[in-house]
Amino acid sequence: MNVKRLCFGFLFLITGLTAWAHAEPKPADADVVLHVKGMVCSFCVQGVEKKLLEIDSVRKAVVKLKGRTVYLWLHANKDVKDKTLTDAIESAGYNIASIERRALAAPPTPVVPPTSGTSSSKGS
């Protein structure tokens, strides 16, 4: 019995210490926002996050349980199809209610230096 209590206490310590808090990015600048149905507990969050992070183009995923919302940040110049997201959420056991995407900013307009009346060309 003492051995069992010791093991239980050790297990309690390990499982508790495995739950590390981490800094979260701001949801306002997420690339994709998912509204998910059925997420009601921490175990739900764990499954959703794991399956989304398995998608190559997903750089970071933050799940907000209170709002039933998932915020995704993608790798640079990467995109993810709605079907891929839907399949990932369904493999976790949930359903997507809606998908929102942040409007991509227009490509920067190249700056053209003012002409000075003379021209030059690169030497051959």
Place this chain on the structure above:
Amino acid sequence: MILDTLFLLKDVYPHGYALGMNLASRHLRLWVVVCLLSVLPTVALSHPVTFEDGIAFSSVFRPNAVLVESAYSTSARFALGLTYMRQEMDDERLQGGFVNGNVLLYRRNAAASQANLYGIVGVGTGGDKWSDPLGLAAFQTDFETSRFYTAWMGRAVTDGTSRWWQTTYRIGFAPYEAEFNELQSWLVSQVSYMPHMASTPNVSMLLRFFYRTVLWEIGGDLHGRPWIQLMVHY
């Protein structure tokens, strides 16, 4: 002890902790949990099926009953599990080890709730000499929101001649919602009826704590017998 030391290094020696975490891979921690849970009595899976490639461990301790369950989900609808149970009665002991299949028969995902129906079937061996073939069948249905939870489960074991069955109903309330990185506390009431162990239903009051991937419950029944449950998902 090695893992324990590594975790403590996180605050004292971050570089050492980072090295330790590289060494203590996910799989190593998994097997440590498996070994430790195997010496603990009783546990009951709240989610017999989790998510694709998810692994769940559950253990319940009561003075005269032990239940240890584990399950690997091959998809969001099916899991392969291992179950060990032992129940001490006045004149006999029921114990068995099973390999079981857990099936999500029905799930309804709503905006803020989830309802499930699971079926479990298993085969195994038991008895004093672990030579008696046993069959296991169980069901579980539940409905939950982020602050309310209710579940009803039933389990039956047979050796072909005798049958043992039990049923449990649970209802729980959380006074507040919590995020993944916040501790959520629950008050849970449980009524269990195991006719081979007691002639009347057993009522237990439990405190449940839920933090990230770990759930644990402590409490006792109206006769003062303790209940401790630990559940971990990977």
